[in-house]
Amino acid sequence: MVRNKLLASAAALAVLGAVPLVEASAAPRAEVFFDDFSGTELDRSKWTVEVTGENFGTVNQEQQAYVDSPETIYVEHDPATGAENGALALHPRYKPGTQAPDGQTYDFVSGRVKTQDKVEFTYGSYSARLKLPENATGSGLWPAWWSLGANIDNGKPWPDCGEIDVMEHVGEPWTSSAIHGPEYHGDTPFTQRQEFPGGNPADWHVYRADWTPDGIAFFVDDVETYRVTKQDIESRGWTWAYDDPHFLILNFALGGAYPNGVNGVTEPYFGLPQSTVDRIATGEVRYLVDWVRVEQ
Secondary structure: OOOOOOOOOOOOOOOEOOEOOOOOOOOOOOEEEEEOOOOOOOOOOOOEEOOEOOOEOOOOOOOEEEOOOOOOEEEEOOHHHOOOOOEEEEOOEEEEEEEOOOOOEEEEEEOEEEOOOOOEEOOEEEEEEEEOOHHHOOOOEEEEEEEEEOOOOOOOOOOOOOEEEEEEOOOOOEEEEEEEEOOEOOOOOOEEEEEOHHHOOOOEEEEEEEEEOOEEEEEEOOEEEEEEEHHHHHOOOOOOOOOOOEEEEEEEEEOOHHHHHHHOOOOOEOOEOHHHHHHHHHOOOOEEEEEEEEEO
16 A cells, blocks of 8 residues: 555564564575465454554545454355455445544444564565456555565654555556655655456456565566566665565555545545445445465
């Protein structure tokens, strides 16, 4: 996710159980983290649910409150989804007047999970098999798959900590990838859209980032779509901010700065038109995650 984040919680060295995740080398990659959501509910030894007004405040002028609820975050085992063993579902709901723990009110609730303090890593390949909302026609919907520097609360606040957006979608016939650092954030120049055959990215696709000391490459279904090198950044006199551990984030935002920058909508909600509000209200809009993998 992009644009002026306010994130909380302490960062630590990479831990999966008691096993540290080591830096990548030239050796063949080994799987160091995998979750295929095959259980009956979210595995909280791997993931933390974030709550608006408790862990952090509203960011990016988004319109939802993130809540810890089985209505918004659950594991779906219906084989009709096309998931292999089960899928994490992030399911936004229209709930006018919802009050967050800090007293702020929202008309929408949704889900956001992270691996901070549980699974963190420096360099490697991280991928997820994702299914975006059907037909990808919901302008202002903003599901994302990304990573953030784990030192965000340890001397390097955003954007100095570095951010890698593997996949963002704002209800248009494309997805995008981007990176954000100290001198290049918000409307970063390091971004690229990925177009899809037939203009519909809503089928299952695997979105991956390969992160090395020298650069970051992005892939959709094993096809490279974008690459940024350390030299690209430093040749501008800017800072390469990607040599420290990162943690993973999956979330489903509604409206906000990025959708508004694309669709120009301000009413009835910033970045979120009435047609999309109506779709959310029917309960048909959700973001599915088949699996998440980290290799080093």
